[in-house]
Structures are given as structure tokens and as C-alpha cells.
Amino acid sequence: AAGALSKGFTAFDSDQSPMGSPRKSKSILAEVSTSRPRVLPQEVMSSWTVCLEAVLRLRDRHCAVEEVRRRVLFFFHRMVETLGEATIPYLANHLPNMMRMASGAAEVTAIMLLVNQAICKFQAKMEHAMESTFVPIVQRLSELLPSVESDAVSKTALSTQQLAIKAESATQSEELRERIELLKVYLTFLHNLLTNKLGAVLLDPAKATLLEQIALSIVRYGQESWGSSSGALMISKQCYGILSNLISQVLADDSDVSSGAAGFRAFVTRCVGSMCVRSAVLVYAIAGYSFMRYNIGSILRENVALQLCATRYCGASFLSQLVSVDLPSWQCSAVSAELYGKQLMSGAGLDSACSVFCSVVEEIAAKAQRLA
Secondary structure, three states, rough: OOOHHHHHHOOOOOOOOHHHHHHHOOHHHHHHHOOEEEOOOOOHHHHHHHHHHHHHHHHHHHOOOOHHHHHHHOOOHHHHHOHHHHHHHHHHHHHHHHHOOOOHHHHHHEEEHHHHHHHHHHHHHHHHHHHHHHHHHHHHHHHHOOOOOOOOOHOOHHHHHHHHHHHHOOOOOOOHHHHHHHHHHHHHHHHHHHOOHHHHHHHHHHHHHOOOOOOOOHHHHHHHOOOOOHHHHHHHHHHHHHHHHHHHHHOOOOOOOOOOOOEEEEHHHHHHHHHHHHHHHHHHOOOOOOOOOOOOHHHHHHHHHHHHHHHHOOOOOHHHHHHHHHHHOOOOOHHHHHHHHHHHHHOOOOHHHHHHHHHHHHHHHEEEEEEH
């Protein structure tokens, strides 16, 4: 009831409504500007703060009751909108325990939606809270995220063909579906950190080992088969975007001296090209060998954008690995591999590179079908 009541006390500090929203009309905006202040009165803020503290104490006393945890989470969502930045210290203090007490993947997913809401709303102001909670969050997530094969980087085109067939026919358990949903929210979490002025949380030198583990897991998630639905295929697209942001931020200095850049550059050279090729062939095969289904075009564009990013920041080492090792290992002809490498290096643009890469994927997939 308190959470529902709080909707009438939300202060609009900014208007982030969709363009088609009724809130965009002049009459509604004029009404909002007169009826709802940009900052709530201090006495109102104090009352809702007391309410939040009471609700959190209630949660501590009845933390074993799932219904209480669920309703408290809803109230926390409302307080992010009602109290604004005043909720940040409460998030920092309570998120680790909330993650620890969550009963499974579905509840952790719900908590991560709160985290993503706060990051998108408060952006850089969440830095201190994320610095203190990032490691506990990732540790808890690692216990529940779906597992992937540790040698996935070295899979062959033939195994990709088999995975595509398996993805189309597999029946997922409810537990696995919950874990895959958690994976999507986790990837959104990483994306939000990197695109909302919170990249420093990930790039902290003290977290270098953890960053390496996260980057490797993103490579593995990006080239795994999560099913044949459009949503499942979009996981690969999420992974491409995260890796592009990581590469551009870790290697922005163009120096191998600080923040383990040399090791990260070697990681990109070793793993990203192979991932891009394998995942592209897998997505193409799952979509029935057609670039017209399941938004395959947008997924492959993000794939090529990642390769262009790796080429920009890793240069000849990445291209040499891709052209001389990664593509040939997938039965791509030397002529096609060389042509594509020149396209990446030429800087001709994303559209031109996508066109050539689609031809490469078609060639690899055709050979994989013949081998099968």
C-alpha cells in the first residue's frame, strides 16, 4: 500500500518519457510543472525516508519470508523514484544482503532490475555504491548464471552445426530459463555500467583479475547456444556491445603500461576474433541459414562493429590472428579471409564490412553443412 501511495509523490527531476507518451503533450507538461515540484519538500522526503527505513527493518526481521522480500523490493523500486538520490546509501548498505538472501535465479533477477534502474537513473552518482557492492553482486551472480563449456573458444564449425540443431529442438527446464533470464539482466548490468559513466568500477586496477574473468565469460556466453528464439539470439548481440565498450575503455590510452592493457590486448587478439566467427555462424545456422530472420542483420552488424573496434585498438595483431588463424580454422578460404581482413583495415565503414562478413559466414556455413 505504501509503495502504491508513493506514486503520487514522485518528483519529476527530468522528463525521460518516450516520444509518444502523453507526458510529452504541452498541456500535460504544464499541469505537471504546476502540480508536481521538481524537488519534493523536505518534510515529505523525511517522511518517506523514515518509511523506507521501517520497511527495511521489517525485511531484516522477516528475511526468510519470500513474500516480504518481494514486497520490500517493490517498495525499494518506488523509493528510487520518490526519494531519488537519497536512496543510494540504502542501496549500498542493503544490496549485498539482499543478493545473499535471495532464494534463486528468479529473485536475483528481480533485484538486478532494481540495480539497473538505479544505475540508469543516477549514473555517475552511483559510483561509490557500485564500488562497494560490485564484487558481492558478481560473486552471487556467478553462483546462478548458466554454465558454459570452458573450451568453447576452440569449438569447430561442425560442432556449431550440431549446436544449431540442438538449439532448435531442445526443451529448456524452468530452472534453465530462469538462469538465462538472469544472464540477460546481468549483461544489461555490465552494459549499463560501461555506458553510464561507471566504467571505472570495472576498470579499477584492483579488480584486474576479476575483469579478466568477466571478459572471458562474456566471450563464452556470446558464442554459446541459448535457444532458437529471437530473445535468446540477442544474447550474442549484448555480448558484442559489452566487449566493444570494454575494448574502447581499457585500451583508450593507447598504452600498454597502465591497467594491464597489454594483457587485455593479448586477450582480445586471442579470443575475440574466434568468438565473432563462431557466434556468427551459429546464429546464422539457428536462423535457418537466412539473414532475413530474427533480426540477424542487426546482430551481425554488432558483431562486425566489435571486430572493427578490435582492429582499431589492437591493429595488426588482431587482424593477423583473425585472417591467418581464426577464419582458416573455420574452413574459410584464404582468399575470402584476406579480402575480409583488408576490408576491416581499410576503414570503408560498417556497411561494407558487414556485406563481406556475410559472404564469409555463408561460405563457412555451406562447408559445415557439407561436412555434416
